[in-house]
Amino acid sequence: MTDDAPQLRNTALVERHRELGARLIDFAGWLMPVSYSGILEEHKAVRERVGLFDLSHMGEVWVSGPGAATGLAAALVSDPTRLAEGRAHYSMICADDGGIIDDLIVYRVAPERFMVVPNASNREAVAAALRERLAGHDAVLDDASLRTSLVAVQGPRAAELLQPLTDIDLAPLKYYAIAAGHACGQPVLIARTGYTGEDGFELFLDWELAHPVWDTLLDAGKGFDILPCGLGSRDTLRLEAGMPLYGNELDRATNPFDAGLGRVVKLDKPNDFVGRAALEKVAADGPKKQLVGLTMRGRNVARHGYPVSMPAETAPMGVVTSGAPSPTLGVPIAMAYVPPPNSAVGTMVEVAVRSTQAEADIVQLPFYKRS
Amino acid sequence: MQVPDGLLYTQDHEWLRVEGEEAVVGITEYAATELGDIVFVEMPAVGARFEPAQSFGVIESVKTASDLYSPAAGEIISINEALHDKPELVNTDPYGEGWMIRIKLATGAGAPDGLMEAAAYRALIEAA
Numbered sequence: 001m002t003d004d005a006p007q008l009r010n011t012a013l014v015e016r017h018r019e020l021g022a023r024l025i026d027f028a029g030w031l032m033p034v035s036y037s038g039i040l041e042e043h044k045a046v047r048e049r050v051g052l053f054d055l056s057h058m059g060e061v062w063v064s065g066p067g068a069a070t071g072l073a074a075a076l077v078s079d080p081t082r083l084a085e086g087r088a089h090y091s092m093i094c095a096d097d098g099g100i101i102d103d104l105i106v107y108r109v110a111p112e113r114f115m116v117v118p119n120a121s122n123r124e125a126v127a128a129a130l131r132e133r134l135a136g137h138d139a140v141l142d143d144a145s146l147r148t149s150l151v152a153v154q155g156p157r158a159a160e161l162l163q164p165l166t167d168i169d170l171a172p173l174k175y176y177a178i179a180a181g182h183a184c185g186q187p188v189l190i191a192r193t194g195y196t197g198e199d200g201f202e203l204f205l206d207w208e209l210a211h212p213v214w215d216t217l218l219d220a221g222k223g224f225d226i227l228p229c230g231l232g233s234r235d236t237l238r239l240e241a242g243m244p245l246y247g248n249e250l251d252r253a254t255n256p257f258d259a260g261l262g263r264v265v266k267l268d269k270p271n272d273f274v275g276r277a278a279l280e281k282v283a284a285d286g287p288k289k290q291l292v293g294l295t296m297r298g299r300n301v302a303r304h305g306y307p308v309s310m311p312a313e314t315a316p317m318g319v320v321t322s323g324a325p326s327p328t329l330g331v332p333i334a335m336a337y338v339p340p341p342n343s344a345v346g347t348m349v350e351v352a353v354r355s356t357q358a359e360a361d362i363v364q365l366p367f368y369k370r371s
Numbered sequence: 372m373q374v375p376d377g378l379l380y381t382q383d384h385e386w387l388r389v390e391g392e393e394a395v396v397g398i399t400e401y402a403a404t405e406l407g408d409i410v411f412v413e414m415p416a417v418g419a420r421f422e423p424a425q426s427f428g429v430i431e432s433v434k435t436a437s438d439l440y441s442p443a444a445g446e447i448i449s450i451n452e453a454l455h456d457k458p459e460l461v462n463t464d465p466y467g468e469g470w471m472i473r474i475k476l477a478t479g480a481g482a483p484d485g486l487m488e489a490a491a492y493r494a495l496i497e498a499a
Contacts, residue, residue: 023407034407035407038408039407039408039433039434040408040433232407232433236433299411300411300413300431301410301411301431301436303435303436324433325410325411325433327433354429354436
């Protein structure tokens with residue numbers, strides 16, 4: 001590494017990951033585990049039992065004050081003024097032209113206290129945009145990302161594992177709800193959110209408290225055959241669940257309607273918000289591209305950036321945004337952008353996989369839905 | 372990490388075992404571990420000819436796709452059909468059941484040029 005190479009950030013748990021034999025990679029400037037025992041095994045653990053993730057690279061930006069709700073409503077495409085205390089929703093922050101700066105989850109932790117969770121790669125851009133957009137609203141912003149750890153337990157047995165270790169009653173904690181309490185003896189916020197398509201919980205806590213919480217969960221999880229899981233399985237899990245990833249399905253050249261997430265944009269909210277005019281036009285005219293799911297007929301894996309065309313057409317009409325062999329379905333799956341007229345479920349398309357045109361079918365998203 | 376003596380290695384992490392005028396080719400344990408769970412190996416046709424460092428196939432893991440490079444000039448005389456149904460053999464037994472192709476060496480019997488002995492390859496992956 002040369003002297004001017006950027007230094008990677010470590011989460012509080014990096015030594016734990018090394019001890020557990022993780023393969024560590026640079027992800028958005030963080031040294032993060034991509035897998036421990038193998039992506040397939042970790043994926044299966046989350047689908048069938050429970051997996052443990054260190055997601056401390058994610059951002060946690062707090063917005064507080066009497067004007068926090070209206071300020072966020074002016075900054076984001078969703079309407080956080082409508083969130084009940086203890087609830088969360090999925091949202092996006094867009095530019096004036098409607099392009100997506102990031103997708104995020106907004107938690108209303110207290111009537112005048114919101115926690116916004118952006119992607120690690122966009123944390124600084126989101127914090128900067130929020131700071132600017134909150135000006136004139138009676139609200140203060142605190143980027144707590146570098147002093148907050150995030151540990152997630154995901155899988156059908158997550159509640160069984162976590163309940164004996166926390167004073168928060170998990171049964172009434174609904175999907176996309178958040179509560180403050182203790183877990184593994186430490187003060188935490190527990191949210192019933194995740195990025196896997198399974199039931200699960202995300203534990204937000206002070207940076208250094210990640211150690212006791214991680215160790216306790218891993219130890220208590222032995223009875224459930226828990227596995228520590230890396231970003232590799234997180235990616236295949238979210239892909240099967242049809243969830244977009246910033247940098248793949250979402251970027252500045254994409255608006256929420258393109259991504260099939262127009263429902264997140266609350267055009268009926270009373271006040272102006274950044275991107276409103278552009279997004280109203282997209283809502284009226286329809287998006288220029290459409291995100292679709294693909295299953296491959298053969299064994300070739302369609303991956304990010306591969307061109308998509310109609311059969312026997314040489315010119316590509318679209319592009320693959322994410323693709324992987326689906327561990328649950330046993331076939332390669334992908335998401336891609338195609339023109340809306342060619343986006344119907346059942347349409348056969350071709351993906352240029354190296355030198356071959358691989359046949360694929362457009363299918364309904366998500367690929368996997370928990371029963 | 373196993374790097375058996377007696378095999379020859381490329382910088383791209385293939386191994387080659389000379390057997391008279393023929394040679395067997397696969398990828399190293401290091402390569403298989405770096406790739407992670409292997410789900411598909413795209414193989415050449417029997418009879419196809421390859422030059423050294425020419426791509427003879429592609430290996431797909433959950434995470435990525437990588438070219439496979441021929442360590443030597445030669446003609447494919449057989450491929451490991453077992454990998455069609457069990458690509459994971461490349462992970463579990465990279466130097467044995469996870470072999471990929473058998474070639475007839477264009478240079479005849481003996482070790483082809485330009486390949487590393489086990490010690491040199493060990494040094495390469497330790498430096499990585």
